[in-house]
Amino acid sequence: MWAIEPIFVKLSLETSDFIQTNTIRAIFALLIAFIYILIKRKPKEMKISKKEVAPMIYIALVATLFADFMYVFSLSHVSVVNAVIIGHMQPVFIVIFGIFILKSDKLTYFDYIGILIMILSGILVTTGTLENLMNFKFGTIGDLFVLSAAIAWATTAIVTRKYVKHLNTGVLAFYRFSIAAVVLSIFLIVNNRFFIANYYQVAVGIIIGLGTILYYESLTRIKAAQTSALELSTPVFAAVLAYFMLSEVPTIMQFVGVGLLILGLYFISRREE
Secondary structure (H helix, E strand, C coil): CCCHHHHHHHHHHCCCCHHHHHHHHHHHHHHHHHHHHHHCCCHHHHCCCHHHHHHHHHHHHHHHHHHHHHHHHHCCCCCHHHHHHHHCCHHHHHHHHHHHHCCCCCCCHHHHHHHHHHHHHHHHHHHCCHHHHHCCCCCCHHHHHHHHHHHHHHHHHHHHHHHHCCCCHHHHHHHHHHHHHHHHHHHHHHCCCCCCCCHHHHHHHHHHHHHHHHHHHHHHHCCHHHHHHHHHHHHHHHHHHHHHHHCCCCCHHHHHHHHHHHHHHHHHHHHHC
């Protein structure tokens, strides 16, 4: 699902803008989360305590209103491969932030190797060619937007783990998308742009809603290391889909970067085995 999302976002941006696409995306992701809560028959769990309000507001503002917004916007400037690779550098920041905030984890030998490999992966993907690498041309402003999103997502992952990991998956997803959906909807209504421009926007919202819920549910059933390992195929699928659906052809260095990202994620996931 994470591989399909950027493809559909790019297709949506052909007939719409990033604000409208992100708004419809948030609304349908919110709808999926609410439906999931009803299916699980746990609407009573939507009530959260006072101490959980601040963390949930932070997650909603930073993860959805800021990070998701920056990610969707960046896809109008960078290729799918760049967006997926840089976005998947999130574990690097989760590990680093976890050391200072959670104060329970320590960097292992595998962490150091994984972080270094993933940084190298990011360099190869953003430079794209050997000539750019030799001339120290490290990406574009769009790459920085994706990087800012990855860092923001990492901080919310830490907050989730520390303060609200006990909440029902559907409830967590519901509140994550709710604030963004309301704020962005008001903006579009005021500007007379509150409508669905294309079905890709709806598809992206459904994909993200389901993907978020399935990801959190997987963490309750299998080890985080196994979940990370299952995500390793995302960059590969994204590159293949981008080639066939968007005619985006990755460079040789970007293919190498994909391989290094997978290797780096593997080493970081080993810390929990």
